[in-house]
Amino acid sequence: MEHNLLQAFTTRKHTVLTSSKIDPTGATSTGSLKVKDNISTQGSQEKLGKSGEEEKNLKSNKKLEMRAKDTGSFNIKMNPLNKDSLDKPDENGREEKSTESSKKMQTKKSETGEGHDNSSFEAHQETQGAKGHHGNQTTTAKIQQTTAFISKQDNKRQANQTQIGRSGSNVMLDVRRRDCSKTKCQYVIWQCHHQCMGWGDRLRGIISVYAFAILTGREYRISHTFPCNLKEFFHGNKTLWDEKVITAEHATKRNIKLFGFLPTFGSWVLQSSNLSETFPEDIITFRTNNDIIPYLRFNKNFTKTIEKAFSMPIDDFHYVTLFRRLFHELFSPNKQFEEKFQKYYQLLKPSNDSTLVCAQIRLQFIKVSGMKNVFKFLQETIKRVGKSKLLVSTDAENVRSAAKTLFPEQLVDIEGPLGHVDKPGSGCRDMEKALTDFLMLSKCDILIHSPSGFGQQAAMLKYPYKDVYQINYAGVITNLTIPIFKLENLYEELGPLGGEQPPSLPSRYIKNPQKYFT
Incomplete structure (x- = not known):
């Protein structure tokens, strides 16, 4: 039986990964699991490092910055003495516009809303992370039981925390709405009608653009139809993003497209003294996977407005601190989706004294040799806590198969296709699988996740934030006390x-x- 378990992660290459020679940064020479503890809550965690793919992405961004400079785009200086300083565009640049004239520009009306940004906010598209969401990984692993145990955790769970829409936060936003049927309203729309990258990337755009809408006093809408209409799963909670846009026939519009590269847009926000004047249009449509919150935070003109609008000091105004609050302001599951979710939740959490252990594994962010550390962690955790169930959320079929073999009694598999919601041919079943996995990860008692936006943001929904671990590309597992954010470099x-x-x-x-x- 044990021999069969050790062969669970096998392919035709028959590469053997023995636990006696685990990566020295990840485990001891005897094969016992090494978990790095984070003592401080303010960033004393040991360095997890970057994957080679992430380094490629950084190089790509540098090339795009040079390209933007050549075409006359604004370029943010990395001057430690004055980080808000901006390079002006070249006189012969294509995007040469004065601040005053840009405020008066209006974009042409687009029936689909997918047109280019005609207001000089067009950004070069750069895919976040590495290429190849679905690369073929062929691996072999022999998993050995070890005697190293991590500290015991409290597996008690209150029954009233099982609802998807529960935020767990005692700080809620004061979202005020106007009656747009009687008065003219201005709108911000986050849009996805064709490829918009993965659910984690989409959430960054949805959440940060919502913060922009709150700060500018605009009504917020989400128009998400690819690969499936988001209304099939969620409806608006305190903010009714799923309502129609009510506006005058001759409303002015602006389309802003920001994927991975936004120096021009950022320059305008950082220089703005009044966002309503910088963005005067009636309807502003965003297509973005970026976090635009740091541009708002580091403009000193907005400090008092931000603190009042979000009921928090400016020193805490960050995507990570806002995520759970804004997510629950926006999303409430519809009846059908709630019923499906609860069916799986009852299987994964049959009683309050049962521990739900979860792993989110995306092989793009974990090299093959690091996978044995993940399975070893899960084996030790399940042995320690006793009565438990296991959820493994992954984009790789060989990981799914290995989990079924290694944990036949504990594993509950959420049905549906593996893969990526942005791939051609995806549909509502792909979207349902991704959303169910995402929300279920936020309900786990013990969670280990990849350094991906999907896993990190699922962990941000977990409340209180405890028993959360991240595995880095090399396979080193770190115990977290506050969430890690993939795009922290922009704040830096x-x-x-x-x-x-x-x-x-x-x-x-x-x-x-x-x-x-907490």
Whole structure:
């Protein structure tokens, strides 16, 4: 029986990964699992490092910055003495526009809303992360039981925390609405009608653009139809993003497309003294997977407005601190989706004294040799806690098969296709699988996740934030006390603290983390 378990992660290459020679950064020479503990809540976690693919992405961004400079785009200087300083566009650049004239520009009406940004906010598209969401990984692993145990955790769970829409936060936003049927309203729309990258990427755009809408006093709408209409699963909660846009026939419009590269847009926000004047159009449509919150935070003209609108000090205004609050302001599951979710939740959490252990594994962010550390962690955890169920969320069929073999009694598999919601041919079943996995990960008692936006943001929904671990590309597992954010580098570039910090460390730009995560 044990021999069969050890062969669970086998392919035709028959590469043997023995636990006696685990990566020295990840485990001891005897094969016992090494988990790095984070003592401080403000960023003392050990460096997790970056994958080779992430380094390629950084190089690509540098090339795009040079290209933008050649075409006359605004370029943000990385001057430690004055990080808000901006290069002006070249006189002969294509995007040469004065601040005053740009405020008056209007984009042409587009029936589909997918047109180019005609207001000089067109950004070069750069895919976040590495290429190849569905690369073929062929691996072999022999998993050995070890005697190293991690500290015992409280597996008690209150029954009233099982609802998808529960935020767990005692700080809620004061969202005020106008009656747009009687008065003219201005709108911000986040849009996805064709390829928009994965659910984690989409959430960054949805959440940060919602913050922009709150700050500018605009009605917020989400128009998400690819690969499936988001209304099939969610409806608006405190913010009715699923209602129709009510506007005058001759409303002015602007389309803003920002994928992976936004120096021009960022320059305008950082220089703005009044966002309503910088963005005067009636309807602003965003297509983006970026976090635009740091541009708002580091413009000192907006400090008092931000603190009042979000009921938080400016030193805590960050994507990570806002995510859970804004997510639950926006999303409430519809009846059909709630019923399907509860069916799986009852299987995974049959009683309060049963521990739900979860792993989110995306092989793009974990090399083959690191996988044995993940399975070893799961084996030790299940042995320690006793009565438990296991959820493995992955984009790789060989990982799914290995989990079924290694954990036949504990594993509950959520049905549906594996893969990526942005791939051609995806549909509602792909979207349902991704959303069910995402929300279920937020309900886990013990969670280990990849350094991917999908896993990180699922963990941000977990409340209180405890028993959360991240595995880095090399296979090193770190115990987290506050969430890690994939795009932390933008806060570092614009913020006053100076120095570069790897995106695998928790933010130094959250002054009071205990207020938001415990």
